[in-house]
Amino acid sequence: EVQLVESGxxxxxxxxxxxxxxxxSGFAFSDYTMNWVRQSPGKGLEWVxxxxxxxxxTYYADSVRGRFIISKDAAKNSVYLQMNSLRAEDTALYYCVxxxxxxxxxxxxxxxxxxxx
Amino acid sequence: xxxxxxxxxxxxxxxxxxxxxxxxxxxNIGLHLVCWYQHFPGTAPRLLIYQVHKxxxxxxxxxxxxxxxxxATLDITGLQTGxxxxxxCGAWDDNLRAYLFGTGxxxxxx
Numbered sequence: 001e002v003q004l005v006e007s008g009x010x011x012x013x014x015x016x017x018x019x020x021x022x023x024x025s026g027f028a029f030s031d032y033t034m035n036w037v038r039q040s041p042g043k044g045l046e047w048v049x050x051x052x053x054x055x056x057x058t059y060y061a062d063s064v065r066g067r068f069i070i071s072k073d074a075a076k077n078s079v080y081l082q083m084n085s086l087r088a089e090d091t092a093l094y095y096c097v098x099x100x101x102x103x104x105x106x107x108x109x110x111x112x113x114x115x116x117x
Numbered sequence: 118x119x120x121x122x123x124x125x126x127x128x129x130x131x132x133x134x135x136x137x138x139x140x141x142x143x144x145n146i147g148l149h150l151v152c153w154y155q156h157f158p159g160t161a162p163r164l165l166i167y168q169v170h171k172x173x174x175x176x177x178x179x180x181x182x183x184x185x186x187x188x189a190t191l192d193i194t195g196l197q198t199g200x201x202x203x204x205x206c207g208a209w210d211d212n213l214r215a216y217l218f219g220t221g222x223x224x225x226x227x
Contacts, residue, residue, distance in 0.1 A: 035216070037162075044221035045154070045162065045205050061215055095161060102150045102209065103167035104216075110161060 002026040004096045004108035011114045012086050020081040020111060022096030033099040034072060034079040037107075038092035046092075050099065051079060064090075086115045121145065121206055121219035128225040133196050137222045139189040139206030145217055149209045151189040153182055154218075156203045165204070166191065198226045 008020040020036070036048040049060045049070040058070050069082040079096060096108040122140045129135045139151065153166035164173055166182040169189070182191045189206055206219035 037218075044203075045156070045218040047207075047216040047218060050216065059214055059216075062213070101168070103152045103164055104154070104162075104207065105164045105167070105173065107161040107163070 002098065002106045004098065004106060006094065006096050006108045006111035009094065009111035009113045011116060012083075013117050014087060014115055016086050016115075017082070017084045018086065018113060020083065020094055020096075020113070022079045022081075022108060024077045024079070024096075024098070027098070029072075029077040030074045034070075035097040035099055035104060036070060036079075036081045037095045037097050037104065038090075039095070039110075040089070040092040043092075048094070049081065053099075083113070086113075088115050091115045120210070120213075121208065121217050123204075123206060123219040123222045125220070126223045126225060128227055129196050130227045131196055131198065134192060134194045135196060135224060137191045137193075137204055137206075137224070139191070139219045141187050141189075141206075141208060141217075143187055144212040145187075145208045145210040146184065146189055147187040148211055151182070151184050152207045153180075153189075153191045154205045154207060156205065156221075158203070162205070193224065196224075196226055200224055201226050 003025045005023050012018045032053040035050040051070045067085045072079040093110040095110045097104045098106040127135045150168045154162045155165045156162040169184045179195045204222045
């Protein structure tokens with residue numbers, strides 16, 4: 001059974017940093033591209049970033065490029081999102097998502113990040 | 118960043134059909150496979166349709182989808198109260214080098 005479990009969220013001050021982790025199980029982690037997707041309160045889904053399972057290339061949404069870094073550790077079956085220079089508009093529920101041939105097919109339960117003073 | 122446009126809401130009575138359109142452009146829907154996601158508030162979103170029209174196991178055939186040019190459509194037939202959720206289309210965009218979700222559509226069963 002595919003499982004994705006996020007951790008590391010919480011309350012962060014504007015300008016601060018936080019690192020989200022996602023531990024994967026139930027599939028060959030290294031074979032898959034992994035994504036982070038977020039949903040701000042009252043808003044729709046917003047794709048944040050991905051790291052390729054093939055060559056570890058990374059892609060980011062314009063809204064986070066230069067502030068967020070996605071990475072992974074295959075030995076730990078984990079993907080991370082380092083979030084720096086946080087803003088109030090980064091407040092959201094962050095989902096770790098597996099990608100299979102263009103489809104975001106398995107989603108974690110999400111972890112909340114609140115940016116507030 | 119989203120340039121995939123959906124109607125904010127659609128509604129119909131139980132048993133009827135609703136259609137949700139997703140309008141994009143030549144750099145996203147026009148070039149790439151479209152997916153649809155179902156999201157019940159408070160739960161994780163679920164993949165509903167992939168590769169334009171395929172359903173993951175467990176998704177009933179009441180859900181179907183198609184694509185034409187730079188637009189895609191999700192149809193839900195035999196509408197049930199349990200279908201009340203938010204629905205999002207999604208596709209990669211070559212110009213933005215980003216994955217786009219649609220603006221989202223809330224389905225209401227009257």
